[in-house]
Amino acid sequence: MIGDLSIPVLIASVLTASAPLIIIALGETLTEKSGVINLSLDGVVLFSAMAAFVIARQTDSLLLGFLAGGCAGMFTGLIVGYFSIYLHLTQVAVGFALSLLCRDLAYFLGNPYSRVQGPTLLATKLPFYDSLPNSLQVVLTQPPTVWIALLLIFLFYCFFSFSKAGLSLRSVGENPAASFARGLNPGRIQMTAVLAGAFLVGLGGAAYSLSLKPGWGRPQGAEGIGWIALALVIFGGWHPIRVALGAMLFAFLQVSGIGLQNLFPGVPAQVFQTAPFPLMIFTLVLMHFSTGNTRKQDYSENKTQGFAGKLFLSRAPKALGKNYKQE
Amino acid sequence: MKNLSGAKLTERAAFDILLGSILVLGFTALILFITGAPVLAAFQNIWLGAFASTTKMSQVLSVWIPLILCACGLLYTFKVNLWNIGIEGQIIMGAIFAMAALRVPGIESPLLRLFLAFLTSLLGGGIWGLLAGLLKTRGGVHEIFGGLGLNFVAQGFVLWLIFGPWKRPGIASMSGTELLGRELWLSTPPGWRMATAGLIIAISVIIITWLLLEKSHLGLNLRAVGQNPRAALLYRISPENYYLQSISIAGACAGLAGFLQVTAVYHRLIPSISSGYGYLALLVVLLAGYRIMLLPFLALFFASLNVGAVQLPIVLQLDSSLSGVIQGCCVLCALFILGIRQRRRQS
Amino acid sequence: MDVEFQHISKHFGSVSALTDVSLTAHSGTIHGIIGENGAGKSTLMKILTGYQSKSSGTILIGGQDVKLDNPRQAARLGIGMLYQEPMDFPPLSVLENFSLGTPERKDQKLRLALLSLATRFGFHLDPDRCVGRLTVGERQQIELLRLIHCKTRILILDEPTTGISPAQKEVLFPALKRLAADGMTILLVSHKLEEVASLCDELTVLRHGRTTHHSAAPFYLPELLTAMFGAIPEQTDKIPKRSTGEPILVLEDVEAAGERLGLQQCNTIVTEGEVIGLAGLDGAGQSTFLRLAAGLTTPIEGTVKLFGENLPRTINASLQAQRLKTSFIPADRLEEALFAEISISDHFSLRRSGNTFWHSTKTSRRLTQEAIAQFSIKGQAEDAAGDLSGGNQQRLLLALLDPQSRLLLLENPTRGLDIRSGQWVWNYLRSELSPETTIIFSSPELDEILYYSDRILVFHDGDIVLDSAILNTSHDVIAAAMMGMQEQ
């Protein structure tokens, strides 16, 4: 029991709340694994959320809505990619400017649609719903986004660990020049990763305006999420499973904030709401000390091989954020 | 570009500016067109909203002041390649410390109390900056995320104060702490909405920054650290030291902005005391290409956009965030042109 | 398959790296390419692999004109290159490095291929080890095996022997000869004349981006030298140094992290005025030793005493070391010692920071002019350090040296320098500085150490395995020690 939330309710709402965040964070993981930082997340999430809601409302089709969200994300990805991969501009600068631009663009374009009714993605009962015990019913009645998110975690893990394509992607993130010398095309691989990642981010955004916080408005409710996703990727040491766990932890903190309110009536509700963000960021510090000063221990020794080892080893892709100029 | 003659440079710059403005205006017009809003009317209202009357112009200045303060601070951190995104939190902390000083009982002279607030705001912002710096140098947390974390902490802190210890008698509310006594408001010229003291502070900060960065060893050392920390060590320049110095200075500047927000603009502490000026300042500095000479003008441009855009909802029922769209667009276009240029030079 | 370069030219902006280079490498032969630093060797090779694009000229493979825009196309034609500076992925495992770029998908197959090839060449590689912890030599080995595994028919080796032990050379060279005999075309780039002469069937000499000489075995070395340097460089004779015998650097059972194995249980005393050469395969501990003395790395165990003072275990160690008039020049100048985009004169003002609050451009400008003249640096005061050539960067660093330095720590001081510049550097060090100045330097070139130092420390896997005066040791003993073989 957290405050007045029973465990099943808690688990249920954590799953629901974390799904979009997981999708977004995994998208960014993909991008960063290829060596590009897409810092525009915070704005892009809002922008795609807006696009998704508007389209879904106009066409009255959730599918088109999600598609629009994804494409909106992809479009911003195109900008980040072109600016950093082909124009060799500072990725952080581009990302940051784009982030603010997208946010305000979303507010501006979405203005006519703020706080109007639109289609929302409902939680679906599982086939064997009635046979389940009550607590499980609560936990397992979830919108499809949750199942998609969980599936994505698994897919990402396999992609990075076992697939040849995953290896090439990682190699580009580590040393683009070398992978070029090996006959790969770093530019194209990075662009693909950025677009795919941004598409996922867009989907995540759509998941907010169409499922988790249905509707559009200023504020929509997804503000700040992009920054958290970015932090999660580091927190997760660029490892899909850990990133996802991080997302769930964040969702847990946010949800329990509501429950805790009644435990500590003295503390204003607002404080509980801001708490998860710093908590998230400062786990990074702990991470840093727990994994030992990364500046000292540079490369994994044999012991860190194997699933568990990889899970707790965190190292940024060597070429992360550095633009690769082909000679 | 060292092999280019001055005339050629200015010519090229003029061309860039022209190209940039065309791109920005084009994009914005497109956006307006999409929403079916009257394009010209929108621009015209923004312009009038910023410059129609002295009251409005003074309002623009009152936005310009915190903006330029933060921008100057950011110059220091950019020199050492730090992305001081924590600047928002540093503004808030400056404001909080200033407020705390103003609440100190027993001091009679308003001037003394204000001066105390002035100093503590420097301290508050500085400490908050230093913290982000330490998180980076000691905690190995990238300054962007350390900074964001601290922003949220500051945000939570100010809310807690407003709803907790410092809540106004009777009801706590988002409208912030109780209003300061008139004697603690920085005086503004009649009919104006901008404190003269603020203007003086801002201008002197610009000058000091210029001197430090261009004429003193500090500027050069910061630059060296930014370019190659490892090498800096071989020149008896301790990178860690300069990271902390630069980010604390930046924090102090932001703190000043916070001080002015409290004593000159809101006359109380409100949850969103920073008004997003920190992030806006980051954009200004990016647009200026880290050149201090351009800062005042671009900051003025951004400020007038902010103020002018308030007309959009009043007159045209458009959302005022159009200003943000224009601002972000300016920066992206500037970057774009820069990128194209570099590309040209290589081939 | 024959490789034929026809009138190849290559410009980097204003720099022309290659002008009208033509040469033919016949299949079944090993074709050597030599030349002083910056002659254009690597560039020519990179053009052949499509890593860099040529400005003009044509390349014929097996007689027909081919398009080589990127390494992929080159690989399709069976062209593979072992790059001078390792082109691999330190964080990835040996196996992953091996598999990248091969069409092969099956992990198991690759593993077997790797192991069998390794045994064939007498290399010892653990497929699951992470490449970052291997020596440059071992990394080059992986590359080589990969290239052979990829059925390369035209093999390019750019300085392959930098990190390879004599023992491994014994294995590698015959293997190369065999590969050539099997019809492979091998292009070998190297500075080591003896090696090239012994291995190659034909030789081409590049100088300032032009072919200046071509000949087939057997080779006449003086001739080659003239082709490389214009004139055969004269040896400067040794200037005796005066050691006061006073200890200035003392390491007491120091243990430190760094390179691969760092340093273990290191005890040494360095006395004033000595010139000490540090020998060893790269990564054996020399640079850790130098950085310890410079205070750039701090020991995990034990103490480092500099001029009688213990260095603190903080970042300030290096600041204190410098206060004690210790200067360090790292091997990688742009990475560790210079600011690529800061002008030469500003480097001088940086040196002088702390003396005054405001920095005067006039003074530093004056100092710079003097230095440029005295050290004959090819560049202007306002040029960015990054645009200087390797040799000139080295000269700049020497110019920035504090002339009062009492302890000089030089990591591979002649790295990337041609013989002439190298000699210039040593002349400067030994004649311009006061004879009491202690010098500790590391070098991959045994001859350099034997010639310039009074005393030698040989490192192997983080241990000092030999510490003796130059006079009572010999080339072979040192070489053996470097391989970890104790002389009986």
Next chain:
Amino acid sequence: SDEFIFGLLMVGPSNDHGWSQAHFEAGKEIEKHIPGSRMIYIDKVNPADRPGVTVPFLVDDLVSKGARLIIGNSDDMTDGIREAAMLHPDVKFIHISGDDALNPKSPENLSNLMGKMEYGQMIAGFAAAMTTTTGKIGYLGPLINDETKRLAAACFLGARYAWTSVLKKDPADLSFKVSWIGFWFNIPGVTSDPTQVAKNFFDSGADVVISGIDTTEALIVADQKKKEGAAVAAIPYDFQGSCNAAPNACLGVPYFNWVPGYTHFISKAIADSWKKEWLWLGPEWTDMNNSMTSSIGFQIGKALSGEIQAQLATFVKGLGDGSISLFSGPLNFQDKSVFLKKGEIATDMQIWNLPQLLEGMEGASQ
């Protein structure tokens, strides 16, 4: 000029289906029936939406556009309005939901207007308690202050009346939980997320959620849950039309009708008979939904069953003729201390600044 321009500052979006829209529509109504009057307005007047823009600045702007009377519709504009009133002594100001006018030192050109929403909330509570099957009612509260505590309490009293006096059930079985989100509407990272809170209410057994905030999240969530097959409903707040956001899940809505109040002040201003007032208007009991006379109304929603509607009517009647008065003893505070002794009836002032929630309600009191 013969045209009378009045300016409206709204804290939220003018289309929020809630508090701000209620004011907006009232203004439009005034334009219709007071000839020569014209409204100019700015919405989203809150630091989160308009960083760096202060109320005095906006007032300057409205005045420069010819506004002669300014309405500020948020408790949060207290200082801003007061400051502006001092800067523009010749312009009249109405501050909604403040009580400056009670303070003799406050400027003469500043009056306060508020509606007696407790009645609306009593009816809402009544409808909720009559409908709930689980006996669990959730109250989605904004920030904690005297007004909101007052309204929550009123709502609870209405519910308890229905539960005990009409349904004759044991008061112990009625759970009335208040959860405060921290502001009148969602501000991410600052307030709790109302969507999330509403979800939790339903997930933890409540089947009716009453919204005390300006926006319609509770209703949206209820609708979602209903579509998913749960038998739940919600009661939005503030605005007569807010049920339209999701009619099928809406029991009804207690709403403000600002037309009477506005008419009162504006006509006075036009006639130059303005005087500083503190106006607290209630419903027109004979016809609660009369747009001209009744300041507080309750719009019945689709989800409210027929017979409950009937019982509701009698309840309203009872409130009207005073036969039912809910703020009457014995009543205890949450901390069991006595609020009203038996037979004692609360005065307006006692109700206006209620120190804490009542016994039987769960949730924070400050």
